Structures are given as C-alpha cells and as structure tokens.
Amino acid sequence: MDNKEQQEKQPDSVLDDTALNQIAGQKQDHKERIQDSWYRCEQFGLDHSSRPDFATLPKGTLNDLMDQHRSLLETTENEVLPYYENILSNSACMIVLADRQGHVLNTWGQPRFGRASAHGLIGGNQWTEMRVGTNAIGTALITGEAIQVGRDEHFLRANRFMVGSASPIYNTKNDLVGVLDISSDAYLPQDHTFGMVKLMSLSVENRLIFSAFQQDHFILTFNTNVVSLDSHWSGILVLDESGTVVSANRRAEVVLARDLALLNINQIFDIEMREVRHHPPSMPIKLRSLGRYQFYVKVIPPVQQVMRVPDFRQRADYVSPSNSLKEKPQEPVMAKQSIPDNVIPLDELQHGDEHVERLVRQAHKIMEKDIPILIHGETGAGKEIFVRSLHYHSSRSSGMLVAVNCAAIPSELVESELFGYEKGAFTGAQNKGSIGLIRRAHGGTLFLDEIGEMPMPVQSRLLRVLQERVVTPLGSTETYPVDIKLISATNRALKKEVDEGRFRQDLYYRISGLNIELPPLRQRQDKAQLIQYLHNRLRQEEPGPELSAEMLALLVQHPWPGNMRQLVHVLKVGMAMADEDMLEEWHLPDDFFEDLNEGNLDSSKSHDAPDDRHEPLEILIPRLLSEYKGNVSQTAKVAGVSRNTVYKYGKLR
Numbered sequence: 001m002d003n004k005e006q007q008e009k010q011p012d013s014v015l016d017d018t019a020l021n022q023i024a025g026q027k028q029d030h031k032e033r034i035q036d037s038w039y040r041c042e043q044f045g046l047d048h049s050s051r052p053d054f055a056t057l058p059k060g061t062l063n064d065l066m067d068q069h070r071s072l073l074e075t076t077e078n079e080v081l082p083y084y085e086n087i088l089s090n091s092a093c094m095i096v097l098a099d100r101q102g103h104v105l106n107t108w109g110q111p112r113f114g115r116a117s118a119h120g121l122i123g124g125n126q127w128t129e130m131r132v133g134t135n136a137i138g139t140a141l142i143t144g145e146a147i148q149v150g151r152d153e154h155f156l157r158a159n160r161f162m163v164g165s166a167s168p169i170y171n172t173k174n175d176l177v178g179v180l181d182i183s184s185d186a187y188l189p190q191d192h193t194f195g196m197v198k199l200m201s202l203s204v205e206n207r208l209i210f211s212a213f214q215q216d217h218f219i220l221t222f223n224t225n226v227v228s229l230d231s232h233w234s235g236i237l238v239l240d241e242s243g244t245v246v247s248a249n250r251r252a253e254v255v256l257a258r259d260l261a262l263l264n265i266n267q268i269f270d271i272e273m274r275e276v277r278h279h280p281p282s283m284p285i286k287l288r289s290l291g292r293y294q295f296y297v298k299v300i301p302p303v304q305q306v307m308r309v310p311d312f313r314q315r316a317d318y319v320s321p322s323n324s325l326k327e328k329p330q331e332p333v334m335a336k337q338s339i340p341d342n343v344i345p346l347d348e349l350q351h352g353d354e355h356v357e358r359l360v361r362q363a364h365k366i367m368e369k370d371i372p373i374l375i376h377g378e379t380g381a382g383k384e385i386f387v388r389s390l391h392y393h394s395s396r397s398s399g400m401l402v403a404v405n406c407a408a409i410p411s412e413l414v415e416s417e418l419f420g421y422e423k424g425a426f427t428g429a430q431n432k433g434s435i436g437l438i439r440r441a442h443g444g445t446l447f448l449d450e451i452g453e454m455p456m457p458v459q460s461r462l463l464r465v466l467q468e469r470v471v472t473p474l475g476s477t478e479t480y481p482v483d484i485k486l487i488s489a490t491n492r493a494l495k496k497e498v499d500e501g502r503f504r505q506d507l508y509y510r511i512s513g514l515n516i517e518l519p520p521l522r523q524r525q526d527k528a529q530l531i532q533y534l535h536n537r538l539r540q541e542e543p544g545p546e547l548s549a550e551m552l553a554l555l556v557q558h559p560w561p562g563n564m565r566q567l568v569h570v571l572k573v574g575m576a577m578a579d580e581d582m583l584e585e586w587h588l589p590d591d592f593f594e595d596l597n598e599g600n601l602d603s604s605k606s607h608d609a610p611d612d613r614h615e616p617l618e619i620l621i622p623r624l625l626s627e628y629k630g631n632v633s634q635t636a637k638v639a640g641v642s643r644n645t646v647y648k649y650g651k652l653r
C-alpha cells in the first residue's frame with residue numbers, strides 16, 4: 001500500500017469503527033424492524049393482497065407543498081444530485097425525495113420497473129405504512145432511521161417488484177424534514193445502494209447546515225484524515241461568536257460520542273475560540289478531542305463578515321449612542337435598543353463596583369480623544385467585551401471594530417495581516433493583494449488583543465504607523481493615511497516585558513495613553529450583582545427561576561480563576577442541566593468544584609458527586625432508569641446529566 005492509500009484508509013479507523021458497529025447492529029435489528037412494521041400494518045387493517053392507497057394530492061396542493069419545501073428540493077437537486085448522476089444513468093434506479101408525511105415531492109431517474117402509474121413513485125403520492133404497507137419511505141419515517149426494504153419484505157404483494165433504500169433527512173434543529181429513497185428492481189448490488197442513500201441524506205443535511213449558517217457563523221469540519229476533510233462523512237460543528245456549538249451534523253455527535261449542544265469549542269477540542277477566529281481557512285489544524293482522539297480540523301469563517309464584529313451601520317434603527325451615560329440617564333432603554341445584541345451596554349458593565357465604574361467613565365471619555373487605551377486584566381476578565389461596548393458607544397460606532405488577536409496569528413503572517421500586501425508581494429499571498437486589518441479599521445477602532453505577543457519586527461512597523469498615521473503595505477511603495485482609535489490589551493505585565501527586552505519601550509509609551517486595570521471577578525465589589533445579572537441575561541435563552549440565596553452564596557465564594565468566561569460557562573452548563581428548574585449544586589460542572597476545593601473552601605458541602613460517574617453513560621443511564629423505575633428526573637439527578645441525555649442513552653425516544 002503506498003503512502004497515499006495508507007492515508008486514505010487509516011483516517012477512517014475511528015469513524016469507520018463506529019460506522020461498522022452501527023451497520024452490524026442495524027443488520028441484527030433489521031429483521032425485527034421489518035417484523036414490527038408488518039405488525040403495524042396488520043393493526044392498520046392491511047392484508048398482503050390490499051391495493052396501495054396513495055391518497056394522491058391534487059396538483060395545486062402538490063405545488064404548494066413543493067413551494068414549502070423549496071429549500072430542501074433545491075438543496076437536493078442542485079447540490080447533491082450532480083454527484084450521483086452516475087447512479088441515475090448506470091443503474092436504472094429512481095431517486096425519490098418525500099416530505100415528512102411521506103408525500104413524494106420529486107423524483108429523478110428512470111427505473112426498469114415500468115410506468116409511473118403502475119409503480120406509484122410519482123409526485124403527490126403518499127408512501128406511508130398505513131396506506132401502502134411496509135416500504136422504505138414510510139418505514140424510515142416511522143422509525144426515524146435508514147432502512148432497506150427488500151422485495152419480499154414489502155407488506156403488500158403489489159410492492160414486491162422493487163427494493164427500496166431510504167434514509168431520513170434531519171434539519172439543523174434535528175427535526176425530521178423528509179426522506180431520500182433509491183428504488184430499483186431487485187437485481188442491483190443493494191449494499192452499495194443503501195450506503196449511497198445514507199451518504200446522500202448526510203450530504204443534504206450538511207448542505208442545509210451550510211446554507212443556514214455559513215453567512216455569519218464559523219463552521220468547523222473535522223475528520224481523522226486530512227484528505228477526507230471535504231467528504232460527507234466529516235463531522236461538522238457550527239459555532240457562534242463565543243465558540244458555543246449552535247448546530248452540528250449527526251456525524252459529529254456519533255464520532256465525538258457526546259451531546260454537543262451548548263458545549264464550548266474548548267470543551268470539545270484543545271483550542272480556544274479566539275484561535276479559531278484567526279486561523280487561516282485553508283490550513284487544516286491538528287487537534288485533540290477528549291484528550292484522546294486526534295482530528296484534522298478545517299475552519300470555515302463566516303462568508304459575510306470579513307471582520308468578526310458585524311457592521312451594524314446599515315440598521316435603520318441605529319442611533320449612535322455617543323453621549324455619556326451619565327448625561328442621558330433618562331433614555332437608557334433607547335440606548336440599549338440601538339446597540340447590537342451581542343454588545344453589553346456600557347452601564348451594564350458594572351453593578352456597583354466603584355473602581356470599574358470610574359474606569360468605564362474614563363475610557364468612554366477618552367474614546368473621543370486622540371489617546372490610545374491599554375487594558376490589562378486576567379484572562380476572561382472581560383477585556384474584549386469592554387472594548388466592544390466602548391466602540392459601540394463612541395462616535396466611531398459607524399466605523400468598524402477590527403479585533404486582532406496578536407497571539408493567534410502565526411508570527412510570520414502578522415505583518416501581512418496587519419499592514420496588507422500588494423498583489424503578488426510574496427509566495428502564498430492571494431493574487432488580489434490585501435488591504436490589511438489596520439486600513440480596514442480606518443474611521444473605526446483597532447483592537448490589538450494580546451499585544452504582548454507581537455513579534456519585535458512587527459512592533460517596529462506598528463510604531464511607525466502610529467507615529468506617521470500611514471500604512472505601507474508589504475511589497476508596496478504607496479502609503480495610505482489611516483484614522484484609527486487604538487485599543488490594546490494584554491494579560492502580561494507589559495512594563496516587565498519592556499524591562500526584560502521583549503517589548504519595545506517606545507511602542508509601550510505609544511500605546512499606553514490611558515492605562516486601565518480591569519479587576520478579576522473575585523476582587524469585584526459587585527460580584528453578587530454581576531452573577532445575578534449574567535444569570536438573568538442567560539435566562540432569556542434558557543428560561544428558569546431566579547437563583548436561590550444558597551446558590552448565589554456558593555457562586556460568590558468561588559475563586560473564579562477563569563473570571564467572567566468561566567462564570568458564563570458554569571451558568572450555561574448548570575442551567576442546561578437544570579432544565580428550567582431551580583439551579584442546584586448537582587447541576588454544576590465538576591471543574592467548578594475542583595476550583596472551589598482548591599480555594600480551600602469547605603468541600604464537604606460542595607459536591608455530592610455519585611461514585612459511578614465514570615461508568616459509560618450507555619450502561620449507567622439504563623441501569624439507573626431501571627433502578628428508579630423509569631423516573632427520568634431522578635435518573636438525571638443521580639447521573640449528573642440533563643434529561644435530554646437520559647432520553648438519549650435510555651432509548652426512550
């Protein structure tokens with residue numbers, strides 16, 4: 001086997017083990033599924049000699065239905081079918097797309113088994129078990145899983161002229177929206193057809209995910225081998241701006257063997273969202289998941305946004321909130337409505353901490369002056385959130401906020417990213433050239449995060465830009481004037497970096513006009529109010545009662561080494577676990593208690609974890625369910641998982 005072949009085989013070892021097990025399990029279950037279906041048919045009052053009753057829709061109704069499913073139809077037709085044209089042309093089979101009620105929406109191909117009026121696979125016909133007996137479309141819809149129905153496995157004799165292979169299609173919310181079916185006479189290699197239809201439904205699902213999210217979300221595809229990254233078998237994760245998984249394909253859940261909803265990317269792979277945001281799209285990254293499996297991951301940034309902060313200038317309701325908070329207390333609601341949803345209003349950055357209140361006020365004022373701002377604070381303390389809020393409350397809010405993480409860009413690319421380059425300036429540069437991030441921030445705000453990580457040569461060039469207010473792209477002799485507000489942030493002691501020769505002293509003085517020390521969460525005087533505020537904000541997405549006094553006290557005494565980021569994460573996980581009930585200790589994640597214990601607090605009352613939490617969920621959940629006589633809430637509580645997880649592993653749906 002040559003190298004290339006080896007590469008193509010080896011990756012699927014993780015994926016294919018899972019896939020093979022599934023197939024083995026499916027074969028075992030197949031007979032039972034057909035038996036169950038036949039039993040249902042008997043209950044429906046069918047007998048083997050019944051005629052299929054397709055309850056054909058009138059033409060007008062079918063047209064309406066097709067209109068309703070336009071996106072599904074177009075996705076199937078335009079994006080997927082061209083790949084499979086060889087099946088249509090060589091195999092004399094028919095590809096059928098049906099809606100979730102089993103109505104045929106469209107068909108492609110020409111089967112060998114005669115005229116449409118005879119076989120019934122035509123637009124508007126309804127292929128449900130109840131009316132047509134066991135059949136691939138109807139049975140896939142009832143079971144929610146892919147199935148192949150052999151000739152004699154059809155309940156009605158009238159349908160025994162064909163083999164149907166069908167696979168359900170789920171949308172981005174995991175609702176079943178339709179089913180794809182390949183029907184043919186019985187003389188084709190059927191395993192291949194079954195594999196194909198599963199692949200096709202997967203690729204339709206993947207396309208639906210891309211159409212729904214690629215405009216303004218980060219999409220990650222992953223596989224165990226770099227050459228398989230673009231295959232339909234790859235896992236797909238959709239991330240919001242903060243790195244929370246908002247959607248995933250079924251493959252991702254199977255491969256990673258876990259419930260992905262609400263997890264942050266840093267809980268799935270060993271990477272932070274800020275690194276994802278700045279990763280060059282064409283370069284796959286090698287990442288570990290669950291500390292064990294290694295995957296190649298491709299980052300697909302949002303199509304629409306070049307910058308990761310959207311441009312809200314087009315919004316009709318946009319009102320520049322440039323006046324001071326203090327000056328316009330009578331219009332707080334107005335101000336809140338005018339800023340983007342993902343920006344915290346300035347007056348909500350603090351809830352009674354005098355130090356933070358003062359620095360918010362200072363920074364807000366300095367935004368209107370030609371003085372740079374340097375923010376120092378521990379990781380997760382909210383530096384970036386603060387900068388966003390400042391920008392959108394300044395007279396520059398109609399310009400762009402360009403956030404650059406200096407640590408996340410490979411050092412050899414920092415210069416070209418920041419200053420841009422001329423067409424063909426160096427190998428690897430895009431043909432078109434690039435205007436660079438500094439010029440993009442013209443008229444707006446340039447936020448240089450982790451500025452302490454900036455390589456020395458780049459520091460010199462940046463200094464020149466700040467002194468001369470012009471940018472010279474790489475490979476160019478042209479200079480371009482820029483008007484930017486510079487805000488830098490670091491969690492390093494930058495003065496010490498200067499003393500030790502790692503950061504240019506002249507640059508340090510250039511960037512540190514107003515120095516701001518953002519305190520860590522544990523030192524904030526408004527800690528309790530801040531926790532309640534964040535909890536209330538999160539309740540808009542995950543409804544539930546207010547925090548109890550005991551829970552608030554527990555959260556207040558935590559050392560919060562990960563600051564606001566950790567707090568948000570703990571609350572999100574806890575609230576998801578609580579499932580709209582009161583947040584209790586057992587809902588909180590393990591690492592919360594580890595930190596709490598490390599903080600020398602009373603551990604005895606802090607965590608009541610079950611001993612068996614390392615037992616695999618596939619075993620633990622059914623065992624607990626039987627122990628607690630099917631009580632889902634009790635099982636969830638003891639296992640320390642959400643009710644959804646109990647449903648998933650308890651085979652209750």
Ligand SMILES: Nc1ncnc2c1ncn2[C@@H]1O[C@H](COP(=O)(O)OP(=O)(O)OP(=O)(O)O)[C@@H](O)[C@H]1O
Binds near residue numbers: 242380491534
């Ligand atoms: N004032 C706030 N209100 C609500 N949420 C906040 C606030 N500050 C921070 N957060 C939350 O904490 C997370 C981390 O904040 P942010 O990215 O601003 O921290 P940072 O100090 O820039 O971190 P790093 O040093 O790692 O870059 C945010 O995604 C947000 O969820």
